[in-house]
Amino acid sequence: MIGGSQQPWTDRTRLLKLFVIILSSVYVVYLFSLQVVRREEFSAQAQKYAIQAVNIPAARGEIYDRSNTAPFVTNDEAFSVEIVPAEITSAERDLVFARVAALLDIKVVEIQKKIPEKYYHLYQPISITSSAGYSVITRLAEHKEDFPGVYWNSRPIRRYLDVGSLAHVLGYVGEIGRDEYKILFNKGYSANDMIGKAGIEKVYDSLLKGTDGHILKAVDVKGKDLAVDQARVETPKPGKRLVLTIDKSIQQIAEKALGSRMGSAIVLKPATGEILAMVSYPWYDPNIFSSSKAGDEYAKLLADPNNPLINRAVQSSYPPASTFKTVLTAAILEEKAFSPDAKIVCRGVLDYGGRDWNCWVHSPGHGPLDLQGALAQSCDIYYWTVGRDNLGVDIIVSYAGDFGYGKLTGVDLPGETQGMIPTPKWKEQTYNEKWTLGDTMNISIGQGYLLATPLQVADMIAMIVNDGIVYKPHILKEIRDPETGALIQSVEREQLSISSISKATFAKVRADLRGVITVGSAHVPVSTKVVEVAGKTGTAEIGLKDRWHSWFAAYGPYNAAPEDQVVVVTMIEASNPWEWWAPYAANVIFQAIFGGQDAESAAKAVGVNLKGTVVRGKAE
Amino acid sequence: MKQLQLPKFISDIDYSLLAISTALIAIGILSIASAGIDAEGFRFSTEYIKQMIWAATGALLALAAMTIDISRLKDYTFLAYLGIILILVYTRFAGRLVNGARSWIGIGEYGIQPSEFAKITTILFLARYLDASEQMSSFRRLIVSGCIIGIPVLLILSQPDFGSALVFFPILVAMLFMGKIDSRYTLFILLTVAMTFVLLILPLAGKYFFAGGNLIDLFFQRQTLVNLIAAFLLVVLGLSAWGWVSFKKKYYFWMSYIFSILDLSIAISFVAHKVLKEYQIMRLMVFLNPNVDPQGAGWNIIQAVTAIGSGGIAGKGYMQGTQSHARFIPQQSTDFIFSIIAEEWGFIGGIILICLFGAFLYRIVSLIETTKDRYSMLVCSGFFGMFFFHFMINIGMAIGIMPITGIPLYFISYGGSSLWAAMTAVGFLLGISARRYRM
Numbered sequence A: 001m002i003g004g005s006q007q008p009w010t011d012r013t014r015l016l017k018l019f020v021i022i023l024s025s026v027y028v029v030y031l032f033s034l035q036v037v038r039r040e041e042f043s044a045q046a047q048k049y050a051i052q053a054v055n056i057p058a059a060r061g062e063i064y065d066r067s068n069t070a071p072f073v074t075n076d077e078a079f080s081v082e083i084v085p086a087e088i089t090s091a092e093r094d095l096v097f098a099r100v101a102a103l104l105d106i107k108v109v110e111i112q113k114k115i116p117e118k119y120y121h122l123y124q125p126i127s128i129t130s131s132a133g134y135s136v137i138t139r140l141a142e143h144k145e146d147f148p149g150v151y152w153n154s155r156p157i158r159r160y161l162d163v164g165s166l167a168h169v170l171g172y173v174g175e176i177g178r179d180e181y182k183i184l185f186n187k188g189y190s191a192n193d194m195i196g197k198a199g200i201e202k203v204y205d206s207l208l209k210g211t212d213g214h215i216l217k218a219v220d221v222k223g224k225d226l227a228v229d230q231a232r233v234e235t236p237k238p239g240k241r242l243v244l245t246i247d248k249s250i251q252q253i254a255e256k257a258l259g260s261r262m263g264s265a266i267v268l269k270p271a272t273g274e275i276l277a278m279v280s281y282p283w284y285d286p287n288i289f290s291s292s293k294a295g296d297e298y299a300k301l302l303a304d305p306n307n308p309l310i311n312r313a314v315q316s317s318y319p320p321a322s323t324f325k326t327v328l329t330a331a332i333l334e335e336k337a338f339s340p341d342a343k344i345v346c347r348g349v350l351d352y353g354g355r356d357w358n359c360w361v362h363s364p365g366h367g368p369l370d371l372q373g374a375l376a377q378s379c380d381i382y383y384w385t386v387g388r389d390n391l392g393v394d395i396i397v398s399y400a401g402d403f404g405y406g407k408l409t410g411v412d413l414p415g416e417t418q419g420m421i422p423t424p425k426w427k428e429q430t431y432n433e434k435w436t437l438g439d440t441m442n443i444s445i446g447q448g449y450l451l452a453t454p455l456q457v458a459d460m461i462a463m464i465v466n467d468g469i470v471y472k473p474h475i476l477k478e479i480r481d482p483e484t485g486a487l488i489q490s491v492e493r494e495q496l497s498i499s500s501i502s503k504a505t506f507a508k509v510r511a512d513l514r515g516v517i518t519v520g521s522a523h524v525p526v527s528t529k530v531v532e533v534a535g536k537t538g539t540a541e542i543g544l545k546d547r548w549h550s551w552f553a554a555y556g557p558y559n560a561a562p563e564d565q566v567v568v569v570t571m572i573e574a575s576n577p578w579e580w581w582a583p584y585a586a587n588v589i590f591q592a593i594f595g596g597q598d599a600e601s602a603a604k605a606v607g608v609n610l611k612g613t614v615v616r617g618k619a620e
Numbered sequence B: 001m002k003q004l005q006l007p008k009f010i011s012d013i014d015y016s017l018l019a020i021s022t023a024l025i026a027i028g029i030l031s032i033a034s035a036g037i038d039a040e041g042f043r044f045s046t047e048y049i050k051q052m053i054w055a056a057t058g059a060l061l062a063l064a065a066m067t068i069d070i071s072r073l074k075d076y077t078f079l080a081y082l083g084i085i086l087i088l089v090y091t092r093f094a095g096r097l098v099n100g101a102r103s104w105i106g107i108g109e110y111g112i113q114p115s116e117f118a119k120i121t122t123i124l125f126l127a128r129y130l131d132a133s134e135q136m137s138s139f140r141r142l143i144v145s146g147c148i149i150g151i152p153v154l155l156i157l158s159q160p161d162f163g164s165a166l167v168f169f170p171i172l173v174a175m176l177f178m179g180k181i182d183s184r185y186t187l188f189i190l191l192t193v194a195m196t197f198v199l200l201i202l203p204l205a206g207k208y209f210f211a212g213g214n215l216i217d218l219f220f221q222r223q224t225l226v227n228l229i230a231a232f233l234l235v236v237l238g239l240s241a242w243g244w245v246s247f248k249k250k251y252y253f254w255m256s257y258i259f260s261i262l263d264l265s266i267a268i269s270f271v272a273h274k275v276l277k278e279y280q281i282m283r284l285m286v287f288l289n290p291n292v293d294p295q296g297a298g299w300n301i302i303q304a305v306t307a308i309g310s311g312g313i314a315g316k317g318y319m320q321g322t323q324s325h326a327r328f329i330p331q332q333s334t335d336f337i338f339s340i341i342a343e344e345w346g347f348i349g350g351i352i353l354i355c356l357f358g359a360f361l362y363r364i365v366s367l368i369e370t371t372k373d374r375y376s377m378l379v380c381s382g383f384f385g386m387f388f389f390h391f392m393i394n395i396g397m398a399i400g401i402m403p404i405t406g407i408p409l410y411f412i413s414y415g416g417s418s419l420w421a422a423m424t425a426v427g428f429l430l431g432i433s434a435r436r437y438r439m
Helices: A010-037 A039-048 A093-104 A108-114 A134-142 A164-170 A178-187 A199-203 A248-258 A286-290 A294-303 A321-335 A371-377 A380-391 A393-402 A424-431 A437-444 A454-465 A503-518 A581-595 A599-605 B006-012 B015-035 B047-067 B074-094 B114-132 B138-157 B162-178 B183-209 B215-221 B223-247 B250-275 B278-288 B297-309 B337-370 B374-399 B416-434
Strands: A051-056 A071-076 A079-083 A126-132 A150-154 A157-160 A173-175 A194-196 A213-218 A241-244 A263-269 A274-281 A344-346 A349-352 A355-358 A367-369 A469-471 A476-480 A487-490 A495-498 A534-540 A549-556 A566-572 B096-098 B101-107 B110-112
Touching (some): A010 A039, A010 B297, A010 B337, A039 B297, A071 A164, A079 A134, A108 A126, A164 A199, A164 A248, A164 A274, A173 A286, A194 A199, A248 A274, A248 A566, A248 A581, A248 A599, A263 A454, A263 A581, A321 A380, A321 A393, A321 A437, A321 A454, A321 A534, A321 A549, A349 A380, A349 A437, A367 A371, A380 A393, A393 A437, A454 A549, A503 A549, A566 A581, A581 A599, B015 B047, B015 B337, B015 B416, B047 B416, B074 B101, B074 B114, B074 B138, B110 B114, B110 B416, B114 B138, B114 B162, B114 B374, B138 B162, B138 B183, B162 B183, B162 B374, B183 B215, B183 B250, B278 B297, B297 B337, B297 B374, B337 B374, B337 B416, B374 B416
Antiparallel strands (some): A051 A213, A071 A157, A079 A126, A079 A150, A173 A194, A241 A476, A263 A566, A344 A367, A349 A355, A469 A495, A476 A487, A534 A549, B096 B101
């Protein structure tokens, strides 16, 4: 270090040295004041410090039907049993484990798996089971001295009370998954929360879950409870009660009417968009998700080839078949594309594009039919002809869009599919083939690439009933206070779409739909006398020789004001043996609703066996 | 190979610097080992093993840095600086998201923080500039130096990593000071940073720290009043600047000086208020009164100070610290590692550690005094600023008299990038010390 002060910068280094000395001294002195002068104070503080927050779960909201009298979904008391390992001395550990195993009817090795050696010193509770019954808890409480370190906690289980086909609408709950938690962690969820996984439980989870409360209590450095006065308690806010638009009795009627046939049924009020019933078969019991076998049961449902987890009313789309002729009818009238009085002769078969197009009534066919007759008899040849020659694909596609096909309805259920309206552009992009007039003919009778959900078909009828307005279909009716039942919010009807088709056209379409029942294809099955029904049948080809999808879309009472109307859509998949069941099911539903009967009595009244009959050959 | 002259090289190395660094690294490894044990003696973390690996590999880095003659390579420092800037840009956009910031890049489990190395390359490059620009005006050198550190600072701030960006300011101040920039300018920077900090925390201090209805709170609630004052100060600055330019009187110079400090602080703290969330600003000021938020931002400080205070004179013994072992102190192996040392080794341990750091810094200053090469001197000054700031803030944070800015304690805190950077810096310093008698 010789020759140090010769550089031109060394005069400034004095300042740097000064800083170092000042800083070190200040810190040493401050440290002295902390560690020597105030040592006692900190020692005491170190002994007592920390605050633990114990969660108080909020009660999940119940779900009621529209009458708000008894809940569909409620919470059951269940108990969880926990062990705090550090509170058990090593001498008694084996004995206590054995006692707990015997009490809960599980093997000791399961407890040992949950509490390995490295946890023996922990003051944290470890859950052994979360579904212990009341008797287990009483035994624990009565013999507390035999069970040191064993605690119990009430942990409610979601209970679905005999909901039957409402499983899809209601959904179910499960533990929040890691991916869901990553997104929702700052929206009031914690890692162990239950969250709705399907249906209403999922869509309105934030309303149902409420807000958890907690107790803040002081623990010492090792985690033990300090017997100090109970620190702050924040009471939980229970989840809201949800009242659905579903009418329990109508749901049961529709469920019985559909029976054990794969398909769906929807009953809704067109004047408000409220869904009175939604059935999708097969359904399942959502209570399985609260049991200890939840994993196995869920795997079974997933593996079932009939896909019980799918809500066929909104999550499946099918060719709407002849129900789509309603759209064509409206288009013909509004566009004045073809005179409603002009007749086309159906000879049973049409030769076009080098192949035979057969009407469902084979040769000699229906004979001459005008528009009303064609709809009533559901003549394919009439609609092929007019669709191909007088309307064309662009107009048909435009009217289909008007009626809501190919669009989501926005119903408050998850996983809705939007169906499909094919267009020439779409066909070229997807198949690299040009649109042909044959394709136009196909969609004119609701086949080809056209796909629709039963809800979309119901909304088509609703638009006709309402003279051009569709109200958004919804399941939630009201939000109410969980304790008092007082109304918090009512869901108002919301206009989903409005069409510019004229009132006169709609009136004519309604009359034509009535014709389907009075003189047309539905005359035999829709035999109910307690209400006048108007609607359209549909039978969709899917390539099988003796099975078809069976549709029926209708409303009633005919000529009543829209507020009093009810829309019914029934849809039976082709996977069932052919019974032409859709219109029969709808018949039973209308009879039951307007006759004030249950499904069995209604079926008897109209002479229908709910178990059905197998019919040969295509009926329509 | 006349350059290396190995025997002289080896004998001229500053061995006390080497010894102190080694001692600090060893203390670090021991402390991290203790931080990885919980209250029941159960080892829940093997960070100390990783730290040993970082130390071993870091020694290679130090060796490499030592053999480089930085004076001869000073013209290439621009490339190193540019390289790190590009890496910082990449990190900002493609780096891994850790704790809400993109400061890391890596493969699989292993990663580094480029911001640590940015400090070193910036020091090397800035030293080059200051060395070459000796004849230029102080003002001009000030502006250019500001830009040179401005680029990495902005990139690092955008990650966002507030603490690492902050270190560049003491580095700048130290290097400007030793680079013979007019003291008024270095003072300007210091005052601006201090004022910005004060203005940053003042509104929240008024809201939470002082009794209700206090003047500060009332003032900041009225946005129009605040805007009015800011505009007024801006106008005064304008007038002073015009006055100085026109009349060149000293009086105008000082007015411009003071008001540009005020206005610059206002501007920066305004931007900071928009960018930082309230809880982040609270974290910075909670050290003034941790009991304002004992379960949130104040928790770290209260726990750390309690741990330190309860250590007493001789500490609780190695691996016996109750607070740290009860996992009460968050980040106890990184930002708050000093709490473990003070808790377990007591006041005696604390003094020894502070003296070691003090001696380390003192050795750097001695190096500044004895090295004959101006470039090396400036590099040493930069390292002085870097080590000084980390030492001051980190230990100050743990004892509760400095704001929480999340920067590690060099050599001691767990962390590969910071250890490597520190050891590389030591390598450079040793290399400078070995060559200090050359002209």
